Amino acid sequence: MKTMFTYFRITALLTIISLCFIGLSCKENTIQPEFFGSINGQVLSEENSTPIAGASVTTTPPSNAIITGSDGRFNFTDLAVGNYTVAVSKNGFKKGSVTVSVKENLAADATILLEKEEGNISPDIPFDPVPANEAVNQQINLTLQWRATDPDKEDSLLYDIYLYDSNSPSPVKVASDYTDTNYVVENLNYNTTYFWQIVVKDTGNALTNGSIWSFKTREIPDHNIVYTSRMNDNYEIFSVSNNDTSSLKLTDNSSRELWPRFNPNRTKIAFTSDASIEPQIYIMN
Structure with missing residues (x-):
């Protein structure tokens, strides 16, 4: 009987010790709340403080990339609280950056001045394509249109035009040293994806390769x-x-x-x- 009682005492003691160790090893996991703020800013020319449109603005730590509007302004929202480096690049200007501190429910201000580069500057990348990139149901006779600018306002621009379908082994140049920003194409194939690209060069022979755009022509008509x-x-x-x-x-x-x-x-x-x-x-x- 005494032996049995001793056994129960030892078992109970071991159980209590085990529970104590379990209690000591368990810690409460807490989730730290995240706080957010924003960055409002503007990109200006260092020379005359005029707004710079079309500048690419990014942050580190990374968020998303923003292109400034005609007023040179940009806005990053829903940024976690902390320090950010805001970097700006624009053809014709030296790169610029500034560090700002994002605080909870507040908008940090960032004004970035860009210094203009010296000498002949390459043309800007062509933009505003017509048809729009990845457009569908296009006619087989259409006019390609685009816009292009050059930081050197006195420069005139020439264009090499590439147009080819998805079966072409390599890009096909259809026009060289073209002076207009409208180009008529005819007798394309129905139900076919075409790719096109504008390469722009200025009077100083500086050259810029445009993006490769695409469009798809309409289905073959059901003629009777x-x-x-x-x-x-x-x-x-x-x-x-x-x-x-x-x-x-x-x-x-x-x-x-x-x-x-x-x-x-x-x-x-x-x-x-x-x-x-x-x-x-x-x-x-």
Whole structure:
């Protein structure tokens, strides 16, 4: 009986000691609250304190990148409290930065003065493309448009234009030393993604490569009428629909293509051609 009592005493004592160790090893985990503030600022020219538009503004620690508007202003919101370095870059100016302290529910002010670079300065990157980048449902005949500026206001600009589709092994230059910011392209393929790029150079031969933009042409029209029209002493086949006034040229040969007819499902067109001297019947998809 005494032995059994001693056993229970030892067991109880060990249990108490274990609970004490568990209690000592357990600590309460606390979550520190985060506080946020913002940065409001403006980028100005050191020379005359005029606002600088189109400047790229970033922060360290990183947040997002902002491009200044016409008033040179920028705004970073929802920044965790702490110290930040605000860095600014703009073509034609030396880079600038400033360190600010972000405090809870307050907006820190940051004014950054940029010093203009000396000598000939490269043109700015072309912008405002038309069609807009990644535009879809574009016509097969359209006008490419863009805008470009140069920090050296007296410089005139020339453009090399590249245009190619997604199957091209390399970019294709379609114009060199072009002087306008509008370029007409015609007879593109339907339902095709095209890429285009503007390379701009100034009178001092400083060169800037533009971004590569893209657009996709419209689907092939669902035409229900085919006909022949005379062009350059030949007859070519065209298609059109009752609801679409724009016609689609289906042939472009030195021979005479005549009498086009749809099959019942309008998936193929039969026509005659004298491409082999004697008129023969041909079928196109």
